[in-house]
Amino acid sequence: xxxxxxxxxxxxxxxxxxxxxxxxxxxxxxxxxxxxxxxxxxxxxxxxxxxxxxxxxxxxxxxxxxxxxxxxxxxxxxxxxxxxxxxxxxxxxxxxxxxxxxxxxxxxxxxxxxxxxxxxxxxxxxxxxxxxxxxxxxxxxxxxxxxxxxxxxxxxxxxxxxxxxxxxxxxxxxxxxxxxxxxxxxxxxxxxxxxxxxxxxxxxxxxxxxxxxxxxxxxxxxxxxxxxxxxxxxxxxxxxxxxxxxxxxxxxxxxxxxxxxxxxxxxxxxxxxxxxxxxxxxxxxxxxxxxxxxxxxxxxxxxxxxxxxxxxxxxxx
Amino acid sequence: xxxxxxxxxxxxxxxxxxxxxxxxxxxxxxxxxxxxxxxxxxxxxxxxxxxxxxxxxxxxxxxxxxxxxxxxxxxxxxxxxxxxxxxxxxxxxxxxxxxxxxxxxxxxxxxxxxxxxxxxxxxxxxxxxxxxxxxxxxxxxxxxxxxxxxxxxxxxxxxxxxxxxxxxxxxxxxxxxxxxxxxxxxxxxxxxxxxxxxxxxxxxxxxxxxxxxxxxxxxxxxxxxxxxxxxxxxxxxxxxxxxxxxxxxxxxxxxxxxxxxxxxxxxxxxxxxxxxxxxxxxxxxxxxxxxxxxxxxxxxxxxxxxxxxxxxxxxxx
Numbered sequence: 001x002x003x004x005x006x007x008x009x010x011x012x013x014x015x016x017x018x019x020x021x022x023x024x025x026x027x028x029x030x031x032x033x034x035x036x037x038x039x040x041x042x043x044x045x046x047x048x049x050x051x052x053x054x055x056x057x058x059x060x061x062x063x064x065x066x067x068x069x070x071x072x073x074x075x076x077x078x079x080x081x082x083x084x085x086x087x088x089x090x091x092x093x094x095x096x097x098x099x100x101x102x103x104x105x106x107x108x109x110x111x112x113x114x115x116x117x118x119x120x121x122x123x124x125x126x127x128x129x130x131x132x133x134x135x136x137x138x139x140x141x142x143x144x145x146x147x148x149x150x151x152x153x154x155x156x157x158x159x160x161x162x163x164x165x166x167x168x169x170x171x172x173x174x175x176x177x178x179x180x181x182x183x184x185x186x187x188x189x190x191x192x193x194x195x196x197x198x199x200x201x202x203x204x205x206x207x208x209x210x211x212x213x214x215x216x217x218x219x220x221x222x223x224x225x226x227x228x229x230x231x232x233x234x235x236x237x238x239x240x241x242x243x244x245x246x247x248x249x250x251x252x253x254x255x256x257x258x259x260x261x262x263x264x265x266x267x268x269x270x271x272x273x274x275x276x277x278x279x280x281x282x283x284x285x286x287x288x289x290x291x292x293x294x295x296x297x298x299x300x301x302x303x304x305x306x307x308x309x310x311x312x313x314x315x316x317x
Numbered sequence: 318x319x320x321x322x323x324x325x326x327x328x329x330x331x332x333x334x335x336x337x338x339x340x341x342x343x344x345x346x347x348x349x350x351x352x353x354x355x356x357x358x359x360x361x362x363x364x365x366x367x368x369x370x371x372x373x374x375x376x377x378x379x380x381x382x383x384x385x386x387x388x389x390x391x392x393x394x395x396x397x398x399x400x401x402x403x404x405x406x407x408x409x410x411x412x413x414x415x416x417x418x419x420x421x422x423x424x425x426x427x428x429x430x431x432x433x434x435x436x437x438x439x440x441x442x443x444x445x446x447x448x449x450x451x452x453x454x455x456x457x458x459x460x461x462x463x464x465x466x467x468x469x470x471x472x473x474x475x476x477x478x479x480x481x482x483x484x485x486x487x488x489x490x491x492x493x494x495x496x497x498x499x500x501x502x503x504x505x506x507x508x509x510x511x512x513x514x515x516x517x518x519x520x521x522x523x524x525x526x527x528x529x530x531x532x533x534x535x536x537x538x539x540x541x542x543x544x545x546x547x548x549x550x551x552x553x554x555x556x557x558x559x560x561x562x563x564x565x566x567x568x569x570x571x572x573x574x575x576x577x578x579x580x581x582x583x584x585x586x587x588x589x590x591x592x593x594x595x596x597x598x599x600x601x602x603x604x605x606x607x608x609x610x611x612x613x614x615x616x617x618x619x620x621x622x623x624x625x626x627x628x629x630x631x632x633x634x
Contacts, residue, residue: 026343031367047588048360050348271364271621273588304588312633 004243006152006187011160014057014153017064019089022049022056023157027165027298032269037282038289040296042169044158047274047304051109053230054181054302055082058154062143063090065150072097072134073143074127076177076230077106078303079151083143084115095140097131099123103229103275103307123224125234146178146240155181159188162298169196170295173281175302176200176209176251177231179240185300186247200244200251201280203259206232210251212241227314228259230277230303258283264315266301275306276314321560322466323473323504331374331470332477334381336406339366339373340474344482344615349586354599355606357613359486361475364591364621368426370547371498371619372399375471379460380407382467389414389451390460391444393494393547394423395620396468400460401432412457414448416440420546420592420624440541442551463495463557472498476505479615486513487612490598492619493517493526493568494548496557502617503564517561517568518597520576523549527568529558544631545576547594547620575600581632583618592623593631 015023026045033041046054055078062071063086070093073083080096087094096110100119110117118134120126128144135142145151162172162185172189174182186198202210205226211219218241224232244251262279265286266272281299285292332340343362350358363371372395379388380403387410390400397413404411413427417436427434435451437443445461452459462468479489479502489506491499503515519527522543528536535558541549561568579596582603583589598616602609 021346021348024345026345026362026365028341028343028365029338030365031338032369043365045343048343048345048347052349052588267590268625271369271590273584273590308585312629316629 002187002191002246004183004187004246005149005239006156006184006243008188008191011153011156011188014061015157015160018057018060018154018157022060024161025049027161030270033265036265036269037285039285039292039294042296042298043270044162044298044300046158046300046302047278051078051082051085052304053078053082054155054158054300055079056085057157058151058180059083059086061150061154062148063087063092068141069093070138070140071143072131072140073145074124074131076124076232077102078230078305079145080110080115081106081113081305084110084113087115088113095134097127097134099127103305103310105307106305109305124232146180147237151180152184156184156188158300159185163188163192167296168193169298171197171199171292171297173199173201173284173297173299175231175277175280175300176202177277178233178237179209179244181300181302183240183243183247190247197249198247199284200248201284202231202251202253203228204253204255207253208234209236209241209244210253212236213244213248213251216245227256228276228280230275252284254280254283254287258286260314261286267315272301273304273306273311274301275303278302278304319504319508319563321500321504321563322556323469323501323560325505325508328470328473328477328505331378332474335374335377335471335474339377341478342366344478347587350582353582353586354602356602356609356611359613359615360587361479361615361617363475363617363619364595368395368399368402369621370395370399371472371475371617372396373402374474375468375497376400376403378467378471379465380404380409385458386410387455387457388460389448389457390462391441391448393441393549394419395547395622396462397427397432398423398430398622401427401430404432405430412451414444414451416444420622420627422624423622426622441549463497464554468497469501473501473505475617476502480505480509484613485510486615488514488516488609488614490516490518490601490614490616492548492594492597492617493519494594495550495554496526496561498617498619500557500560500564507564514566515564516601517565518601519548519568519570520545520597521570521572524570525551526553526558526561527570529553530561530565530568533562544573545593545597547592569601571597571600571604575603577631578603584632589618590621590623590628591618592620595619595621
């Protein structure tokens with residue numbers, strides 16, 4: 001019996017309140033990638049929606065709940081943009097706290113969606129502290145990514161779309177940051193297609209959750225050093241780790257050069273511009289071809305909000 | 318009563334012989350494009366298949382027919398790659414004749430699929446002549462894009478997927494070259510969703526088929542001058558023009574700078590790398606925003622085989 005904070009019936013219900021623009025994202029075999037990866041690869045394309053990341057699924061669930069008329073969140077960029085989008089459409093006042101080192105593209109899009117944006121002179125963890133201060137001071141809801149169950153349930157609807165697809169897959173590669181997507185999708189896969197392997201992928205330069213998973217206790221790190229800004233946390237949330245321990249078959253760490261090679265493959269062979277976090281799955285295959293040889297692997301391309309200049313620098317020439 | 322060389326029942330049958338890798342391509346509202354275009358835009362993504370263009374649908378129909386064990390075609394690049402792919406999978410010997418000025422990417426991919434590639438020192442029309450010579454000399458089947466009904470029927474299966482989608486659309490923008498996609502998709506749309514407008518789009522620098530449609534007789538041109546290599550023909554085929562006259566509500570010509578702006582929008586807002594021909598629909602909206610304002614428009618992103626260097630030059634900076 002799979003016991004996590006998630007519940008598949010509740011996830012199915014969550015799907016009812018999410019704007020269909022975020023549901024049923026493209027899922028397709030990407031044969032053009034396969035010679036380079038040595039296995040059958042399907043892409044779940046979570047960049048083909050209004051906020052170009054999977055986060056809108058969760059923020060739709062949050063914004064559709066009755067009650068709050070103002071919320072604040074810390075964000076590496078994608079959650080903030082998604083919350084701003086959902087909030088604007090549903091009359092919810094949104095404040096986003098982000099690092100001033102976040103990609104300009106992400107910050108610009110948050111502003112463009114009329115959210116209040118506050119920048120902190122530090123990393124994501126400092127933004128979390130500041131968001132909590134604002135929530136306390138203003139008496140508004142603090143949306144905590146991965147801890148708030150709606151963020152996990154929203155991401156988990158990706159899992160429903162994966163397990164409903166034919167043919168079934170052998171493994172799913174999920175970018176691991178705070179853990180909303182990994183625990184959400186992982187829960188559904190373990191519940192509905194238990195034979196499929198759930199593999200989380202994190203950068204070597206931001207390994208806190210993976211180290212925690214391996215040691216079965218919260219391990220924090222002092223700093224992060226990765227271009228995959230979307231998954232660069234240092235302080236795993238205990239309740240999320242508990243769920244991850246129940247649904248993940250493995251958690252792997254990949255090098256920066258593999259992430260870049262993954263972005264380049266997605267660009268050159270799939271014609272997709274993705275942010276570094278979205279290339280973690282491809283990076284994991286590149287680092288361990290033998291493990292995946294001959295299998296059918298799904299990778300969730302989870303976000304496409306990347307500074308064009310940086311993307312060109314990473315993938316060019 | 319819609320009378321063209323096409324038949325919707327035959328198109329449904331064609332779907333049965335096409336490798337599922339080419340069917341059910343992603344179709345999604347691309348909200349990120351909409352502020353720039355002023356209308357609701359859905360993308361039909363024909364680059365998410367093994368040959369990164371819609372041509373595989375038609376070549377699958379050709380290669381699944383009994384009889385021929387060797388074929389030759391002229392190609393701007395995408396038909397050749399698709400025929401090589403289908404031929405390799407079904408034991409069909411494939412020769413492709415192309416212009417030596419075709420994008421290197423397209424030529425390389427044809428070679429990589431084990432087809433025999435012959436280059437002519439001229440444009441697509443010269444390649445057509447040379448392919449016909451080879452067919453006569455070797456006694457093998459000449460595959461003629463847009464004339465051979467399988468190429469139209471294959472492309473027409475895109476139309477089935479469009480008319481089956483909900484919500485229905487108001488207009489579909491189709492890149493116009495030889496006419497296989499325009500007559501194929503146009504036939505199905507006019508047959509199944511007659512209220513939707515079928516609009517063909519061609520570059521001003523390669524206007525032969527559009528001029529022919531407007532004058533209701535074949536008009537040839539002496540030269541082409543466009544980056545949209547995939548649609549750069551000069552000599553429309555009479556039977557295809559006849560069909561186009563029955564299914565197209567309009568044929569419009571767009572400027573090169575609009576094609577480039579379209580490619581840049583698809584890159585910056587949709588995260589997609591596409592070849593120039595695939596940006597014709599977006600270019601048409603950019604040139605006539607008023608016409609499309611408030612409507613729901615589908616554009617078929619028909620190919621993604623583009624030299625990376627050229628793409629970077631067109632869209633960069």
